[in-house]
Amino acid sequence: MNHFLCYFEFNFLNMRSFICFDLGETLINFNLKNRWYKSLKNEVIPLMWARLKQLTTSKPENIEFTRFQNVLYKSIAREFTIEKNTSFIDRIKIGLSRLNIDYNEEIKENLLDSFYKIIREKSTLFPEVQEILNYLNRRKYTIGLFSDTPWQSPGYLMDRLLKHHEIYSLIDFRLYSGDIKIRKPNPRTLLILSEKAKKRSEDMVYIGDKDVDIEVAFRCKIPSILVNRHKDKRVKLSRKPTYEIDSLLHLKEIISKL
Structure with missing residues (x-):
């Protein structure tokens, strides 16, 4: 050219x-070409899990990490795909409800910040x-x-x-x-x-x-x-x-x- x-x-x-x-x-x-889904599952969601475990409210009780990872990944990425118009926040709400984790503003900010932290570090x-x-x-x-x-x-x-x-x-x-x-x-x-x-x-x-x-x-x-x-x-x-x-x-x- x-x-x-x-x-x-x-x-x-x-x-x-x-x-x-x-x-x-x-x-x-x-720096995530063809790796958005992999990063979500193996980097973002593990950080979300770590943040949730540190919260004083709505800690995930009697839930193994693997189940948390699979349920959140499915609700965020697989049911609606990256192109659909369902909001990221609503996708999180759906996943947490299936895990019987109460959703609140503290959880929302921590999970969104987990997502932001990963893309900031890579970008x-x-x-x-x-x-x-x-x-x-x-x-x-x-x-x-x-x-x-x-x-x-x-x-x-x-x-x-x-x-x-x-x-x-x-x-x-x-x-x-x-x-x-x-x-x-x-x-x-x-x-x-x-x-x-x-x-x-x-x-x-x-x-x-x-x-x-x-x-x-x-x-x-x-x-x-x-x-x-x-x-x-x-x-x-x-x-x-x-x-x-x-x-x-x-x-x-x-x-x-x-």
Whole structure:
């Protein structure tokens, strides 16, 4: 790939003022490709168990860890899958009820924090992200983010992750599937984000690394930019993006063409 590929041009030069990003593998590398389920079962749920055992209320009585692990894993990941709209919190409630463990706010915060702790420890910021976000901010672009969250986990966990990586303040508007119970490629995802920002869809461009990111942009009739950092691999796509880049820094070269 030579810097970036342009598949077709839009005629709306210099009109795209709302630059919107996906999160996972676009801005932040979760380092969990094809291992989300394994990490949930073997890292997140064991930490949840350890946290529960330390609580003064609702300790798991007469429950073996293996049963706890299997029941929670099934309720979070297998009954509803990662794509379904049932919230992460409701999935936890279902699992705990089957184990006869009373659900309360203390338990909720500890279990959600267990999930956050694992993804925070594994995640890294792609090296060019702060530079390109600062560049866009200096040029007065409005920056948005829409992300599907794993198992419809609440968006405030992703906000915590953005703060941890010191980019929260660089993004003007954020929206997550776990909060609105809609996932990409439903076009309402980006339309709700544009409404929140008081922007028109005609102002938007969407940047992501997956086929679903290109599809949601197509359904919203806005330009799309595919981030493919693996120059030797082609991303399997059902539609062509407007541009394909191997680094977010190439946005400097093409943003005015959108």
